[in-house]
Amino acid sequence: MLAPTSQPEFAIEARGLDKTYRAQGKGKPTHALKSIDLAVPRGSFFGLLGPNGAGKSTFINILGGLVVKSGGSASIWGHDIDADPMNARGAIGIVPQELNMDPFFTPGEALEIQAGYYGVPKRERRTEEILNAVGLWDKRDAYARTLSGGMKRRLLVAKAMVHGPPVLVLDEPTAGVDVDLRRQLWDYVRSLHASGVTIVLTTHYLEEAQALCDTIAIINHGKLIACEPTHKLISRLDQKTLVVTPQTPIALPFTGFEDVIFAMRTTGAFALTYRTGEHSVEEMLDRIRAAGVTIKDLSIEEPDLEDIFVELTA
Numbered sequence: 001m002l003a004p005t006s007q008p009e010f011a012i013e014a015r016g017l018d019k020t021y022r023a024q025g026k027g028k029p030t031h032a033l034k035s036i037d038l039a040v041p042r043g044s045f046f047g048l049l050g051p052n053g054a055g056k057s058t059f060i061n062i063l064g065g066l067v068v069k070s071g072g073s074a075s076i077w078g079h080d081i082d083a084d085p086m087n088a089r090g091a092i093g094i095v096p097q098e099l100n101m102d103p104f105f106t107p108g109e110a111l112e113i114q115a116g117y118y119g120v121p122k123r124e125r126r127t128e129e130i131l132n133a134v135g136l137w138d139k140r141d142a143y144a145r146t147l148s149g150g151m152k153r154r155l156l157v158a159k160a161m162v163h164g165p166p167v168l169v170l171d172e173p174t175a176g177v178d179v180d181l182r183r184q185l186w187d188y189v190r191s192l193h194a195s196g197v198t199i200v201l202t203t204h205y206l207e208e209a210q211a212l213c214d215t216i217a218i219i220n221h222g223k224l225i226a227c228e229p230t231h232k233l234i235s236r237l238d239q240k241t242l243v244v245t246p247q248t249p250i251a252l253p254f255t256g257f258e259d260v261i262f263a264m265r266t267t268g269a270f271a272l273t274y275r276t277g278e279h280s281v282e283e284m285l286d287r288i289r290a291a292g293v294t295i296k297d298l299s300i301e302e303p304d305l306e307d308i309f310v311e312l313t314a
């Protein structure tokens with residue numbers, strides 16, 4: 001690992017980052033990133049979360065120099081991507097989403113070529129160490145086309161680390177990776193993080209981000225709608241919705257539930273959304289019965305990523 005020469009406060013910093021893709025044919029241009037301000041603290045395990053099409057890859061690809069931004073600025077490890085592209089590029093390793101790689105190179109060769117591309121001198125190369133770390137040393141002489149999907153994914157992680165970047169970005173890394181290999185991948189990524197590498201993970205799985213990341217940013221339709229410590233974000237979600245179908249229609253207004261969110265459903269059911277830290281199902285049921293309602297049916301709805309979006313964009 002190359003020791004970072006200086007220690008910036010932020011591993012990645014974007015200010016007003018904007019991207020509009022030109023229209024294809026008769027289509028409309030796509031405003032993929034809308035003036036994003038985002039700072040990834042040095043040393044964090046950072047989750048960039050959002051549904052498909054939110055703009056995550058666009059953000060990552062601007063940092064990697066694959067997409068040209070339309071406005072704003074970005075720096076990696078303190079190096080501006082426009083003013084100092086060489087150092088910016090050298091400070092980041094990106095594991096792309098697609099598994100495209102040259103089928104005729106072996107993992108050993110692929111790493112040597114990649115190291116050469118980054119100008120890493122032969123004596124400083126760590127091909128064996130990196131291949132061992134991702135569990136591919138045994139496969140160092142196998143053709144890439146003979147590797148399984150999980151092995152290819154790990155080879156991509158290995159390639160992203162040849163120049164010892166202080167920042168590693170994984171773009172949707174677990175697509176098509178089975179459970180065992182996923183665990184192995186995360187073990188390696190966690191060990192990199194423990195050694196001081198800042199990790200940025202893009203995913204559309206809240207659970208994955210929740211399990212791994214200390215900080216989560218959420219983008220939706222090209223806009224940043226949240227960026228905060230994971231526990232804080234999740235604490236916004238300590239809610240449940242109790243949906244009750246009454247035996248006979250309830251009389252409105254339905255009073256006595258001003259401390260929770262009350263909503264009628266088109267089916268005649270009513271929904272009570274409450275904070276689990278403040279109320280329990282037991283208490284809600286007691287109160288519903290005390291209000292004279294005979295319960296015909298009930299269900300409980302848990303919050304999901306969509307609910308965070310609603311909550312955050314409300």
Ligand code: ADP
Nearest residue numbers: 021030032050051052053054055056057058059
């Ligand atoms: P995500 O990675 O969150 O799924 P993307 O950054 O890939 O989102 O896409 C954001 C938006 O930009 C989407 O509407 C997508 O269709 C559009 N987009 C992405 N790449 C291109 C491109 N090369 N040309 C035109 N539109 C694109």
